[in-house]
Amino acid sequence: MKKRITSKDIADLAGVSRTTVSFVLNNVPGMRIPEETRQRVLEAARRLDYQPHAAARSMASGRTHVLGIVVRQSIEQAFADLFLPQVLLGLAHSAEERGYYTLFRAIDPTTPNGVYSNLIRQRHVDGIILSGPRFDDQDLLYTHSAGLPIVLMGQLPNIGIPFVDVDNVGGAAKATQHLISLGHAHIAIVTNAPLEYTASHDRLTGYRQALLGAGLRYDEALVRHADLTPQGGQRAMNELLALPDRPTAVFVASDTVALGALQAIRNEGLHIPQDIAVVGYDDIPLSAYIEPPLTTMRLPAYGLGWEAAEMLVRRIEGEDLSHADVLLDMELVVRESCGAHLTRRTS
Amino acid sequence: MKKRITSKDIADLAGVSRTTVSFVLNNVPGMRIPEETRQRVLEAARRLDYQPHAAARSMASGRTHVLGIVVRQSIEQAFADLFLPQVLLGLAHSAEERGYYTLFRAIDPTTPNGVYSNLIRQRHVDGIILSGPRFDDQDLLYTHSAGLPIVLMGQLPNIGIPFVDVDNVGGAAKATQHLISLGHAHIAIVTNAPLEYTASHDRLTGYRQALLGAGLRYDEALVRHADLTPQGGQRAMNELLALPDRPTAVFVASDTVALGALQAIRNEGLHIPQDIAVVGYDDIPLSAYIEPPLTTMRLPAYGLGWEAAEMLVRRIEGEDLSHADVLLDMELVVRESCGAHLTRRTS
DNA sequence: AGTGTTTGCTAACATGAGTTAGTAATTCGC
DNA sequence: GCGAATTACTAACTCATGTTAGCAAACACT
Numbered sequence: 001m002k003k004r005i006t007s008k009d010i011a012d013l014a015g016v017s018r019t020t021v022s023f024v025l026n027n028v029p030g031m032r033i034p035e036e037t038r039q040r041v042l043e044a045a046r047r048l049d050y051q052p053h054a055a056a057r058s059m060a061s062g063r064t065h066v067l068g069i070v071v072r073q074s075i076e077q078a079f080a081d082l083f084l085p086q087v088l089l090g091l092a093h094s095a096e097e098r099g100y101y102t103l104f105r106a107i108d109p110t111t112p113n114g115v116y117s118n119l120i121r122q123r124h125v126d127g128i129i130l131s132g133p134r135f136d137d138q139d140l141l142y143t144h145s146a147g148l149p150i151v152l153m154g155q156l157p158n159i160g161i162p163f164v165d166v167d168n169v170g171g172a173a174k175a176t177q178h179l180i181s182l183g184h185a186h187i188a189i190v191t192n193a194p195l196e197y198t199a200s201h202d203r204l205t206g207y208r209q210a211l212l213g214a215g216l217r218y219d220e221a222l223v224r225h226a227d228l229t230p231q232g233g234q235r236a237m238n239e240l241l242a243l244p245d246r247p248t249a250v251f252v253a254s255d256t257v258a259l260g261a262l263q264a265i266r267n268e269g270l271h272i273p274q275d276i277a278v279v280g281y282d283d284i285p286l287s288a289y290i291e292p293p294l295t296t297m298r299l300p301a302y303g304l305g306w307e308a309a310e311m312l313v314r315r316i317e318g319e320d321l322s323h324a325d326v327l328l329d330m331e332l333v334v335r336e337s338c339g340a341h342l343t344r345r346t347s
Numbered sequence: 348m349k350k351r352i353t354s355k356d357i358a359d360l361a362g363v364s365r366t367t368v369s370f371v372l373n374n375v376p377g378m379r380i381p382e383e384t385r386q387r388v389l390e391a392a393r394r395l396d397y398q399p400h401a402a403a404r405s406m407a408s409g410r411t412h413v414l415g416i417v418v419r420q421s422i423e424q425a426f427a428d429l430f431l432p433q434v435l436l437g438l439a440h441s442a443e444e445r446g447y448y449t450l451f452r453a454i455d456p457t458t459p460n461g462v463y464s465n466l467i468r469q470r471h472v473d474g475i476i477l478s479g480p481r482f483d484d485q486d487l488l489y490t491h492s493a494g495l496p497i498v499l500m501g502q503l504p505n506i507g508i509p510f511v512d513v514d515n516v517g518g519a520a521k522a523t524q525h526l527i528s529l530g531h532a533h534i535a536i537v538t539n540a541p542l543e544y545t546a547s548h549d550r551l552t553g554y555r556q557a558l559l560g561a562g563l564r565y566d567e568a569l570v571r572h573a574d575l576t577p578q579g580g581q582r583a584m585n586e587l588l589a590l591p592d593r594p595t596a597v598f599v600a601s602d603t604v605a606l607g608a609l610q611a612i613r614n615e616g617l618h619i620p621q622d623i624a625v626v627g628y629d630d631i632p633l634s635a636y637i638e639p640p641l642t643t644m645r646l647p648a649y650g651l652g653w654e655a656a657e658m659l660v661r662r663i664e665g666e667d668l669s670h671a672d673v674l675l676d677m678e679l680v681v682r683e684s685c686g687a688h689l690t691r692r693t694s
Numbered sequence: 695a696g697t698g699t700t701t702g703c704t705a706a707c708a709t710g711a712g713t714t715a716g717t718a719a720t721t722c723g724c
Numbered sequence: 725g726c727g728a729a730t731t732a733c734t735a736a737c738t739c740a741t742g743t744t745a746g747c748a749a750a751c752a753c754t
Contacts, residue, residue, distance in 0.1 A: 006740055017704045022742060032701065051468040055411065056740030059402040059709050066450070066471075075649060078432040079632055085431040089422060092453040101471065103413070104451040106439040121398040124413075124448065230636045259636040266638070285426055286633050289577045289606040291613070302422060353710055364734045369712060379731065403710030406739045 005048050014044040021045075025052070058123070066101045067091075067312055068125035070116045072109050072132040080228070080256065082284045083301040087153070090305025091129065098313045100126075109134075117143040126316045129153060129308045133161075151312045151321075153304060155198050162321040164308040164328070168199050171297045171330035172206025172253060173213075175279045178295070178332055179249045180214045182343050184277060187211070188222035188247035190236045190261055192254035192281065195225070203253040203281065222247055226257040233260030241268050249277040249338075255284040255296055262290070262337075273339030283333055293335035300328050352395050361391040368392075372399070405470070413448045414438075414659055415472035417463045419456050419479040427575070427603065429631045430648040434500070437652025438476065445660045447473075456481075464490040473663045476500060476655045480508075498659045498668075500651060502545050509668040511655040511675070515546050518644045518677035519553025519600060520560075522626045525642070525679055526596045527561045529690050531624060534558070535569035535594035537583045537608060539601035539628065542572070550600040550628065569594055573604040580607030588615050596624040596685075602631040602643055609637070609684075620686030630680055640682035647675050 007025075011018045016037065023031045024041040044050075058064045069091055073081065088104070095102050103125050107115055117139050119125050127149030133140060133156045143150050144161050152163035179187050189207045193200040208218050224239055226232035233252060240247060241264065252258040258280040265276055272278055272292055280287060280296035287294040307326045315321045334340050354372075358365045363384065370378045371388040391397075405411045416438055420428065435451070442449050450472050454462055464486050466472050474496030480487060480503045490497050491508050499510035526534050536554045540547040555565050571586055573579035580599060587594060588611065599605040605627040612623055619625055619639055627634060627643035634641040654673045662668050681687050 004740085008740085018741085019704055019743080020702085023703090026742080028743090031703095034702075037702080051465060053406070053740050054469045054471045055402040055406040056709090057742080059400070059406055059711090060740075060742035062709080062742095064402065069451070073432075073436065075433070075436060078436045081432045082429055082632065084435070085420075085425040085428045086422070088431070088435075088451060089420065089425045089453045092451055096452075102451050104416070104435060104439055104449050105443075106436045118398055119448075122401045124401045256633075256636075259633065263636070263638070284633075285429065286603075286606065286631075289610075290633075291610070291638060351710090355710085363732095365711085366713080366734055367732085370733090373712080375713090378733095381732075384732080400710050403739090404712075406741090407710075407712040409712095409739080 004053070005050050007050070007052070010041065010044040010048055010050050013048065014041045016041060062123075064123060064126050065099055066103050066125045067095050067309060068103045068105060068116065068119045068128040070105045070107060070119075070128055070130045072107050072130070072134070072137075074108055074110070078106070082256075082286075083282075083299060086301035087131070087305040090302035090307075091309045092305075094306040094309035095313070098310070100309070100313060102309070115139060117146070117148065120148045127151070127312045129312055133163075149312060149315045151308050151315065153308050157198065160322075162311060162315065162325055164304055164311060164326045166199075166299060166304065167327040167329055168202035169206040169209065170327075171281065172203040172251070173210040174206075174330065174332050175251050175281060175297050176207045176210035177214070178334075178338060178340075179251060179277060179279055180210065180216070182249075182277065182338060182340060184249040185216055186222075186245070186247045186249070187216075188224070188240050188250045190233060190240070190250060190252045190257060191223070191225045192257055193226065193228050200225070200253070207251055207253075226252075226254065226260075228254065228256065230256060230260030230263070233257035234264045235260075237261040237264035241265070241270075247276070249279075251279050251281075253281045255280040255282040255287050255294060258294060258296075259290065272337055273342065277339045278337040280337070287333075288335060292337045295335045295338035295340065296333055297330045298333050300330065303328050351400070352397050354397070354399070357388065357391040357395055357397050360395065361388045363388060409470075411470060411473050412446055413450050413472045414442050414656060414663075415450045415452060415463065415466045415475040417452045417454060417466075417475055417477050419454050419477070419481070421455055421457070425453075429633075430629075430646060433648035434478070434652040437649035437654075438656045439652075441653040441656035442660070445657070447656070447660060449656070462486060464493070464495065467495045474498070474659045476659055480510075496659060496662045498655050498662065500655050504545065507669075509658060509662065509672055511651055511658060511673045513546075513646060513651065514674040514676055515549035516553040516556065517674075518628065519550040519598070520557040521553075521677065521679050522598050522628060522644050523554045523557035524561070525681075525685060525687075526598060526624060526626055527557065527563070529596075529624065529685060529687060531596040532563055533569075533592070533594045533596070534563075535571070535587050535597045537580060537587070537597060537599045537604060538570070538572045539604055540573065540575050547572070547600070554598055554600075573599075573601065573607075575601065575603065577603060577607030577610070580604035581611045582607075584608040584611035588612070588617075594623070596626075598626050598628075600628045602627040602629040602634050602641060605641060605643075606637065619684055620689065624686045625684040627684070634680075635682060639684045642682045642685035642687065643680055644677045645680050647677065650675050 007018050007021045011021045021041055024038050092102050129151050131153040133152045152161055155163050155165045191200045195201045211218050224236035226236050252261050280294045283296045283298040287296050354365050354368045358368045371385050439449050476498050478500040480499045499508055502510050502512045538547045542548045558565050571583035573583050599608050627641045630643045630645040634643050
């Protein structure tokens with residue numbers, strides 16, 4: 001039976017007390033330990049290949065050095081979520097850079113409340129990053145009001161919980177402005193989802209701001225809503241195509257939805273971008289490889305994860321995050337569906 | 348300063364000792380605790396909303412009840428990985444059903460060795476699921492030979508480490524047989540990657556078995572290799588199209604690669620599936636929405652995660668996994684790129 | 695030389711559970 | 725009615741660390 005190597009063992013080998021070992025290995029400030037002793041301890045730890053026991057450490061220090069990442073997703077949603085890998089990578093890298101691990105917890109939206117605050121209360125983690133927050137989440141409100149560290153990925157306005165999100169208003173405005181700059185004046189929008197979704201609402205706002213900012217009219221007849229699916233995009237696009245005064249360009253506020261919209265346009269025998277220009281949103285990993293390659297706003301998925309972890313760690317380590325919310329910029333990726341590659345030649 | 352509620356508190360409230368509380372809450376077998384006392388303890392725990400301290404518990408019991416999931420992925424790979432969300436969901440659900448949490452760790456392939464075995468040695472986790480194993484992974488061999496619980500997602504043959512994988516030989520055979528059953532006799536293959544990859548090798552084997560099983564000739568001229576990218580698929584497909592005796596069908600062993608192949612076929616002015624039938628592999632989330640919708644083998648991503656967690660838990664709890672490797676079946680998803688919807692009408 | 699200060703270290707306690715060995719009270723067997 | 729067995733519990737130890745208070749020796753200062 002091989003025994004676990006504890007700090008006692010390295011204390012014995014170095015000829016000092018356990019306390020000294022702890023001081024050396026944790027670089028406790030204020031303790032003047034002569035270089036000679038310090039080296040002796042470090043050498044002993046190295047020789048025995050000492051690995052501190054995480055549980056003992058966290059019990060004594062009260063810190064687990066683990067961040068909880070809670071994803072509220074059904075299996076179907078996970079299937080459609082093409083960004084989670086990047087988000088998680090950003091999270092994990094950012095956390096590890098700061099000396100933290102990440103505990104992943106997937107919670108079906110149908111499960112009852114009171115499930116993830118326990119992660120903190122049982123001291124499994126020091127704090128939580130919640131992806132896909134909802135208003136009707138009792139557990140979330142409880143966790144926040146109990147003062148437990150939590151950071152949201154995605155906005156929940158007027159609630160005071162720190163969040164990391166994408167600047168959807170600005171992003172949608174950029175997308176729309178791009179179409180305007182290509183000479184379009186009759187631009188429709190297909191939102192990603194109903195306006196109850198904050199993201200959806202913000203994207204519509206950005207579209208509108210861009211139009212008004214360019215002196216164009218905002219026409220409700222050119223506004224349609226999808227439901228996060230290609231099918232919804234196809235239906236919405238069909239309605240737009242049936243209008244007497246057909247738009248010359250469409251901003252589809254989700255690449256997934258845009259797949260359906262493209263199909264609808266093709267089915268009418270129309271060409272993209274010659275007959276109708278399309279700009280999408282999200283830059284899903286395949287947007288470059290569909291026909292035609294989609295011009296779209298790039299979602300900084302890795303950055304979202306990175307920032308969320310950073311914020312949470314700052315919160316855990318005592319910083320005040322009242323007004324530290326992060327809104328990440330989005331970048332326009334110009335491919336072919338907007339027609340910019342054609343215009344440029346003629347200009 | 349509100350104090351944490353410990354088992355001592357509930358012992359006091361219930362008028363028993365801490366030991367008894369522990370016996371009741373953990374349902375320790377062999378201890379005859381009368382129903383009346385048991386209820387008194389449970390009621391006290393409920394009233395005080397007791398949450399046991401994870402670190403204390405794991406220190407005393409030696410179990411963390413956390414599974415480590417280690418993903419060896421660069422950021423670029425994560426971008427192309429469309430299955431991780433489903434895999435993680437399967438893992439997390441399966442683990443939670445068995446009373447375990449999952450710790451997520453992303454490791455860039457370029458980082459040096461010796462990074463994740465420490466997760467176990469520091470008792471952060473009870474065992475590890477490693478996704479994307481490699482032969483040159485010192486840490487993996489060390490972990491396994493040290494008897495630490497580990498399960499692979501993806502095969503590494505002849506090494507004796509328990510794994511969960513997809514039956515690539517069978518899957519590729521099914522895909523090829525489907526094309527044969529549609530009347531094709533001149534069927535090419537574009538693999539997903541070079542044959543050094545086990546998955547790639549196995550898919551080619553399945554293709555070959557199907558041909559020979561149907562009495563068809565296996566012709567090396569019809570075999571091309573891609574590199575996991577659409578670009579590679581396009582190049583490979585162009586070579587096949589340039590053959591004097593053009594194939595009437597292609598099995599592309601990766602949907603991502605197939606995107607490039609479709610583009611190559613379209614660029615030649617040929618029609619899918621009339622001129623060339625295509626069957627893909629993986630069923631990436633967008634395969635149903637590209638043009639034409641792709642017939643493909645469905646990767647049971649959720650199931651892979653589920654099985655991996657189950658195996659690891661069994662291993663942690665003492666079971667012998669020497670010959671318990673899991674090979675999951677794959678299912679053919681018939682859409683339009685294979686031409687089955689046309690054939691059926693004429694038959 | 696004696697008092698105060700710094701240096702270098704350690705004894706002892708705290709953290710919050712699980713678990714073993716054992717004890718007092720009750721019941722059983724005859 | 726008395727020893728044996730059972731019932732219902734608990735004292736005390738264990739896990740592996742972090743941390744506080746304090747001690748002995750060396751040194752500094754007058």
